[in-house]
Amino acid sequence: MGKQKFLGEFEMIVLAALLRLDDDAYGSRIIDVIAEQAERNVSIGALYATLKRLEQKGLVTVRQGEATAVRGGRAKRYFKITGEGQRQMQRSLNSLRNLLVGTPIGAVG
Amino acid sequence: MSELDRQPPRLAMFLTALAAGPMLRDVVLGDLHEQFVAHQHSRGWFWWQALRSIGWLTWLQCCEAGRWRCAQIGLTASLSLALLWLWELRVAQTWSWPMAKTLLAWSPLSATATCQTCYAILYVMPLAFVAAMTALGGRLRSVRRLRLPLALLGMVALVPVVFYWFSPGTHDGNKLFRLWQAALVVMAVFSVVLMRSPSPRHRLVDA
Numbered sequence: 001m002g003k004q005k006f007l008g009e010f011e012m013i014v015l016a017a018l019l020r021l022d023d024d025a026y027g028s029r030i031i032d033v034i035a036e037q038a039e040r041n042v043s044i045g046a047l048y049a050t051l052k053r054l055e056q057k058g059l060v061t062v063r064q065g066e067a068t069a070v071r072g073g074r075a076k077r078y079f080k081i082t083g084e085g086q087r088q089m090q091r092s093l094n095s096l097r098n099l100l101v102g103t104p105i106g107a108v109g
Numbered sequence: 110m111s112e113l114d115r116q117p118p119r120l121a122m123f124l125t126a127l128a129a130g131p132m133l134r135d136v137v138l139g140d141l142h143e144q145f146v147a148h149q150h151s152r153g154w155f156w157w158q159a160l161r162s163i164g165w166l167t168w169l170q171c172c173e174a175g176r177w178r179c180a181q182i183g184l185t186a187s188l189s190l191a192l193l194w195l196w197e198l199r200v201a202q203t204w205s206w207p208m209a210k211t212l213l214a215w216s217p218l219s220a221t222a223t224c225q226t227c228y229a230i231l232y233v234m235p236l237a238f239v240a241a242m243t244a245l246g247g248r249l250r251s252v253r254r255l256r257l258p259l260a261l262l263g264m265v266a267l268v269p270v271v272f273y274w275f276s277p278g279t280h281d282g283n284k285l286f287r288l289w290q291a292a293l294v295v296m297a298v299f300s301v302v303l304m305r306s307p308s309p310r311h312r313l314v315d316a
Contacts, residue, residue, distance in 0.1 A: 027140035028147070043158060044140055045165025048133060052169055067139075070146050074139030 007092045011059075013038050014050050015089050018060065018081040026065060026076040051079055059085030117145050118152050121159040128166040132173060137166065 007015070017033045018025045027044060034042050054060040065076030081089075122138060129137045145155050 027136060028143040031140070031144065043161035043165065044137055045128075045162030045169070048137065049165045049169050052172070068143075070143050071139035072142040074135040074142065076139065077136045 007088055010046075010050055011054060012089065012092060013040065014047065014054065015059065015081055015085055018079055019086070019089075023078070023080070025079045028071075030079070054085070055079075058082060059088055115146060117142060117155040121152075121156045125159045125162060125166070128163040128170070130166070130170040130173075133166065133169065137162070 013034060014030065017030045017037070020033055020037070021029055027047060031042055031044065031047060034040050034047075051060060051062075055062060059082055061080050061082055063078050063080070065078045067073050067075045122141075125141065126134045126138060141155065141158055144150060144158075
């Protein structure tokens, strides 16, 4: 079996949030979505550490955004999931699904 | 006063900016500011977020920086935490809540402090943090080269601790601690000045 990149649980959550937000994915919005949908209270530092790791793996791209008054005049940084990122996520989800087939959780899912 | 005019605590912003470094400073502070205003969070919330993020942001900065910057960043972050603690203790002197007494009993600012171990924790922990950040910054070779300066720094830091350790019951050395705290502030400012230039390794894909 070739060497593959595997995603951690929090990396999956962040990638899912990026998919959901599409072109509007920046720090504050990502934290909001994770809090609302995944019910996880994430620190901004942990989020950026994960996004940096995903960027280094080539699963996420970054672009500079505009500054707004609500941010105290500071610029945003937008993140977008790459094609490779989506493939990785699909692969991880498939692995998880396969593992759960035949288990009580798999039956419910 | 409108929501947009609300300002987060300045010291918390300063410490976050320090930990985030030039690469992430604006982005992180912008995100925190937006959350603070949009959700009408309290100043305590901002403090909590800042303290939760300092470790992560320092780590990120270390991953991007060169070996000497790595040591400077670790030093600055640890000094920030030490200064923050001292600041909180000073605030605690004016508070009447029950924990204030406990905090003061552990404080080098207190004339009645009796716990030498607390001094050891206060001054040795930051140095341990510097060593850990240097070692974990992804540049293990640098540890060998930093061994001597770190050892020297450690010895200097241990002087007041040893002084107190071997003179139980006397607290005439409080002046020494004040001097030591002043030295910490000078070192912190020096580190901040050194950290101001952006890392050349920073890459950003513009749209």
